Amino acid sequence: MKEQIYTIPVNDAFSIDCECPLCELERKLENDSISFMLSPALMEEQNRISTNKNGFCRRHFSMLYNKRENVLGVALIIETHMQHQMAEFEKIAAKNKGGLERDLKMGSMKNLAGRVSGSSTPGTKFIDSAIEFHRSLAGRCDVCSRIERIMDRYADVILWMYFRDADFRAKVMNGKGFCLPHYKLLLESAKKYLSPVQRASFVMEMNETMASNLARILDEIQWFAQKFDYRNKDASWKNSKDAVPRAIEKFVSYNDLK
Ligand SMILES: [Zn+2]
Ligand SMILES: [Zn+2]
Structure with a gap:
């Protein structure tokens, strides 16, 4: 059994109705990583060898400071x-x-x-x-590299669960797919961790899920634009009201759009 520290958050993320469960995982992981960097251990100078060498990217320096935690x-x-x-x-x-x-x-x-x-x-x-x-x-950024390392573990666990848990597989296949950066991560992991047969079936099934969900979000964006036509003024928004931020997430992963 793969470590529960990975399977539990994976199951939780795949239970959320969202455009990309990996975005949910990474958003939480990013927040945890910022808190980890501010933990008491980092107060000891010998534990800062890595941060001394690498520091942080613009996004993560901002998050470290804006958190006002420490x-x-x-x-x-x-x-x-x-x-x-x-x-x-x-x-x-x-x-x-x-x-x-x-x-x-x-x-x-x-x-x-x-x-x-x-x-x-x-x-x-x-x-x-x-x-x-x-x-x-x-x-270089110590938060980015921590996220990259742990997201790789998550991707490995997702693929492992996909072929061992029929309910999980059905949930993934019938879900809303992934954002493009996380789909790329899953494809890279499929190359690394799956056998050729598993890889082929995963990619075929996911291509279908991705295509139908991109078509869905395109429909939503088109309806969002059509709502600006005065003739549609009183028509329902259907699912389109927040289609723009969701479509942007599909392209570039989770973000701070309000
Ligand atoms: Zn994502
Ligand atoms: Zn970073």
Whole structure:
């Protein structure tokens, strides 16, 4: 039996009437991950080795701060993260400083001779290293990587339950499908965790579920637009009133639309 810590939340999420049960799982996981980052353990400096190196993306730095749960914790995380990054940047700067100094000397010599400097110079190496440093830092986030790791476990459990629990399989097949990013996750997991036969039947069944649900939401969006025609002013909204945020969720996963 797969660990209950995964099967229970999976069952709960698939019992909710929503556009994507994985969005429900991930939204909760994201909130839990923010609380985890603010837990007392992170107050100990030795537990911040990972956050010192990786820090957080824009979304998760905002969530950590906006939660106002442990502002001191956020300050301590930032303090040692900043010290770590300053030391790393200092190393890059010290290593490539010579190039910048050479450019300065070369530039004044060329200016004296009336020539314009080229685009690739010894100083470019410093700039390239600095750009790489910033690019690499911007691509790392401890909350994102925790979510990615646990969502992979959830996807594995969903596929495992799909082939072992007929009720669960029927619920998935007759559900509203998934958002496109989470459908992609399930397809990636199907490649990793399923046998060729299981993979083929899962993908065939899910393609059908996805197609019929995308057609459903397209209908709802079309009716939403038609409601702006004065002739439909008094007609029922049917299921279309919140079709726009639900359709956006289908494309880009859960979000903060009100
Ligand atoms: Zn989703
Ligand atoms: Zn993040």
